[in-house]
Amino acid sequence: MWGKYIIVVAFLGYATSANVTSGAPADGVPRLDLPNLESGYHGLVKENETIVEVRPKIRAVGAEICSFRIVNKHHGEAPFEIILKDKDETKTEAEAILRARKALNCEKRKNYKFDISAVSCAGDVSDNATVHITVVDINEYPPTFLDPSYVHQVDEGRLYEEIIRVEATDRDCTPKYGDVCKYEILTSDQPFTIDNEGNLKNTY
Ligand SMILES: [Ca+2]
Numbered sequence: 001m002w003g004k005y006i007i008v009v010a011f012l013g014y015a016t017s018a019n020v021t022s023g024a025p026a027d028g029v030p031r032l033d034l035p036n037l038e039s040g041y042h043g044l045v046k047e048n049e050t051i052v053e054v055r056p057k058i059r060a061v062g063a064e065i066c067s068f069r070i071v072n073k074h075h076g077e078a079p080f081e082i083i084l085k086d087k088d089e090t091k092t093e094a095e096a097i098l099r100a101r102k103a104l105n106c107e108k109r110k111n112y113k114f115d116i117s118a119v120s121c122a123g124d125v126s127d128n129a130t131v132h133i134t135v136v137d138i139n140e141y142p143p144t145f146l147d148p149s150y151v152h153q154v155d156e157g158r159l160y161e162e163i164i165r166v167e168a169t170d171r172d173c174t175p176k177y178g179d180v181c182k183y184e185i186l187t188s189d190q191p192f193t194i195d196n197e198g199n200l201k202n203t204y
């Protein structure tokens with residue numbers, strides 16, 4: 001009788017310590033596997049793609065996870081969804097991918113922020129963590145001149161410091177793809193030069 005009792009106690013002790021190290025009783029409370037819940041997740045998504053590259057990966061432990069959800073929206077709409085990837089065999093941890101529901105446009109909006117949580121199959125919900133998303137620019141727009149044409153009269157026999165200044169802009173949302181670097185005259189053999197700021201003058 002005593003022998004049996006001791007064996008049971010020993011087994012319970014073992015089960016408890018095993019749960020602590022794996023962190024995963026199937027009916028436990030799920031938690032997001034993050035080194036720091038405060039700093040949350042950071043994601044990048046290109047304008048022409050929908051899969052968000054998230055660091056660190058979205059993982060949950062502590063229970064059998066059946067879904068992840070977007071909990072609240074700090075700043076308006078959050079057109080994203082979280083999809084549970086295939087669970088590992090032990091069902092003690094789950095990974096998810098984050099996807100935009102529509103093509104994003106950094107010329108309209110560059111950043112999104114919202115909270116996520118993991119939900120166990122028993123219905124328990126983890127603490128929230130914040131996801132910060134940056135939309136990465138791609139070069140969709142060429143520069144365009146502010147005026148469709150520039151017409152200017154000059155006096156003959158006169159060398160001008162500046163005849164006219166032209167200006168072009170580019171709608172892309174970052175300096176890398178949206179800044180106008182220089183201007184060039186395409187026609188060869190003519191008596192004009194243009195500098196990087198768009199100032200046009202004659203050379204003789
Ligand atoms: Ca551009």
Ligand SMILES: [Ca+2]
Nearest residue numbers: 138140172173
């Ligand atoms: Ca762009």
